[in-house]
Amino acid sequence: MKPLSTLAVILLLSITSSLQGQSRVGTTAAPFLTMGVGAKGSALGHANTVNTSGAEALFWNPANIALKNEGGTYNSGYLSYNQLFVDVNAYASGLVFNISEGKSFGIGLNFLDYGRMDIRTVEQQEGTGATFGAHDLSIGVSYAQNLTESFYFGGTAKLVQQKIYDMTAETFAFDFGFTLLTEYLNGMKLGASINNFGGSMQMDGINAEYLVDVDETSEGNNESVPGRIYMDEWDLPLSFKFGVNVPVVKKDNLEWTILADAHQTNDNDLNLDTGSQLSYVTNTIKFHARAGYKDLFLGNQIDSHFTYGAGFTLKTASNVALGFDFAQVPFEYLGNTTLIDIKLYF
Structure with a gap:
């Protein structure tokens, strides 16, 4: 397939997907782009x-x-x-x-x-x-x-x-x-x-880490289990x-x-x-x-x-x-x- 034809197919698919469904204003990462x-x-x-x-x-x-x-x-x-x-x-x-x-x-x-x-x-x-x-x-x-x-x-x-x-x-x-x-x-x-x-973007770093008590009703267990907050991915x-x-x-x-x-x-x-x-x-x-x-x-x-x-x-x-x-x-x-x-x- 010629480069121009390939590009045209990609553009058509992109436009079609963007026109379907509800408005997605404010739902992407890196808006500075x-x-x-x-x-x-x-x-x-x-x-x-x-x-x-x-x-x-x-x-x-x-x-x-x-x-x-x-x-x-x-x-x-x-x-x-x-x-x-x-x-x-x-x-x-x-x-x-x-x-x-x-x-x-x-x-x-x-x-x-x-x-x-x-x-x-x-x-x-x-x-x-x-x-x-x-x-x-x-x-x-x-x-x-x-x-x-x-x-x-x-x-x-x-x-x-x-x-x-x-x-x-x-x-x-x-x-x-x-x-x-x-x-x-x-x-x-x-x-x-x-x-x-x-690809999509997902925030990660030291501020997503925290210590968790997985069973607050029990005594004597490890109260500082390392945990991590899961961040959403954004297109x-x-x-x-x-x-x-x-x-x-x-x-x-x-x-x-x-x-x-x-x-x-x-x-x-x-x-x-x-x-x-x-x-x-x-x-x-x-x-x-x-x-x-x-x-x-x-x-x-x-x-x-x-x-x-x-x-x-x-x-x-x-x-x-x-x-x-x-x-x-x-x-x-x-x-x-x-x-x-x-x-x-x-």
């Missing part, structure tokens, strides 16, 4: 499955790491910072290298830090003086290549971890994606990705996206692109993300103004829909380019969040 990484994708309302390139693509569609990036090269580095709420911060980094014609390899890290919190007990409700931390982590390796001159396919294998205090849950997962370049409508692009296809947020990128205007130094992603997860309803990008392009500099509207079909279930941002890429005489992206995501009740990306193309 569906947050979206980076200022560019966030400014476009998460409609970034097709529009992404370079090391940023590691977190959206691994097939796109084999495409020529924003700087006109195939090798790139990526750093992203997302200032969220109440001392919660998200970080991402990635590297992509071209290993031969049409083939690229990459490694990406996605890290969400919840900060430090006071340890409180029933006896010391104001705090014991000690603190604990919590984080979410995803680290993966990716490979992509062009199967034809216009069709690109890629995949990622990654470790997913959640940790709070001394408790940890881990599993392995996979991402797959493809992108199709066309000659229609000024070079329309189509693409799809399936993310977080993997990962399996996600399917199908995206389209249409350059509506592509003339001289001006480009205007509209984007849309249909998005379905196994823990939420069918959704639509949309975005628009207006670009001024020369041989040495590219400037982008972006806006998006995410989670169109989820309505009042979501606190934030509208997003906006900007970015630029500057090329040097040595065939090296530096990129910078900025985005704001306003929330009705939680305030604004700010995202900043720095990219290096070489």
Whole structure:
């Protein structure tokens, strides 16, 4: 069976299972995997499955790491910072290298830090003086290549971890994606990705251990039998996206692109993300103004829909380019969040 046919079967089964039964909102582990990484994708309302390139693509569609990036090269580095709420911060980094014609390899890290919190007990409700931390982590390796001159396919294998205090849950997962370049409508692009296809997660650690008196009615028995609390297992947020990128205007130094992603997860309803990008392009500099509207079909279930941002890429005489992206995501009740990306193309 061809890779595209195999992927289509997997996607069909995933969508069918997600549409059956009652809503599963809030029933998966590691929800940070569906947050979206980076200022560019966030400014476009998460409609970034097709529009992404370079090391940023590691977190959206691994097939796109084999495409020529924003700087006109195939090798790139990526750093992203997302200032969220109440001392919660998200970080991402990635590297992509071209290993031969049409083939690229990459490694990406996605890290969400919840900060430090006071340890409180029933006896010391104001705090014991000690603190604990919590984080979410995803680290993966990716490979992509062009199967034809216009069709690109890629995949990622990654470790997913959640940790709070001394408790940890881990599993392995996979991402797959493809992108199709066309000659229609000024070079329309189509693409799809399936993310977080993997095992379930179950918390375990020293805090699950305790001592049990198995027979409190008897005297003289062992009152300290080692026991362990059994934790439930939770699936990962399996996600399917199908995206389209249409350059509506592509003339001289001006480009205007509209984007849309249909998005379905196994823990939420069918959704639509949309975005628009207006670009001024020369041989040495590219400037982008972006806006998006995410989670169109989820309505009042979501606190934030509208997003906006900007970015630029500057090329040097040595065939090296530096990129910078900025985005704001306003929330009705939680305030604004700010995202900043720095990219290096070489």
